[in-house]
Amino acid sequence: MEFTVNTHTSETIYNQLVKFIVEAIRTNQISVGEKLPSVNKACETYHISRDTVLTAYKILQKKNIILSIPGKGFFVNRLSKINATRLFVLFDAMNQYKETLYRSLLNNLGDEYELDISFHYYNAQLFDTLVTNARGKYDYYILMPHFNGDVSTTLNKIPAESLLLLDAWPHGYSRNCAAVYQNFISDAYEGLKCMVEKLRKYEALHIVYNDKFQYMPDDFVAGAYRFSGEFRFPVYVEPGFDMNRIEKGHCYMAVSERDLAAIIKSMKAKRLKIKKDIGLMSLDDTPLKEVLIGGITTLTTDFEEMGRLAASLVRNKQNVRIANKWHLLDRNSL
16 A cells, blocks of 8 residues: 655645545455554654554544554454444344334434444443443444433443433433433323223223333333322232233233233133223334234334434434423224
């Protein structure tokens, strides 16, 4: 490779070197996995200073185009758009509605943004490790803090101007950063309030979920209990619920699709009829819930809109909080 400094431009020499290396990778003059010249060799070959080479290599490292292997040197990792804004996206887990959210975020950001996605699976220690390891390597961080406990220490590792909280706003978190979140108290209360007349056909509402691998916001529970108290209708929030306890005359709300499948399986085993013998609701809509056993009534946020709003905040560098829209999809299951 023959790099020559262009002295007839105001562009810095290290940016010229960065573009030169990126173009060399793009045109296959250097292959992925190939070693770059050492800093000393580059200085000698290109007749530029050591600081210039180091600065260029650091930019390429931050863009994840090259990797530094201690004791061995610098190696080509992948070709990336050098002007792309790099985002670290950390979700709780991937499922169908989170895929809708991710695709909406990706589509609304456009080609000038690059996203790396990871998952914490409701493990606060893993959440902290992933954020710590990503710190300083990205231009923007989109984090989903699905924890009922305090994760402020982890969130504070990221500069507020580079942080966007998605889907949940943690209790007691006071830093001024961007967010698109669900107002779980209001959403649960208003959604159940809209269904109060249909719910009164049943003895009680049971909100059931697997507490070993499912995030259940304390605020959603608070909203459900607020509804229960105001309308004097029994609501039971039951983590680790035994699906064999499903009985006639009651209504059940499934938090996850796995919970929903377990309820339907138990219902069929007991020959209970939907709407006639038991009521059935679910959280977070998916296409499957629209058609499953005639359609499942669902209380959901608009995940496509959430992705669009998050992308807009990132693109426009807006530091605001937005409560995302919720919908009650009243189908044929109550």
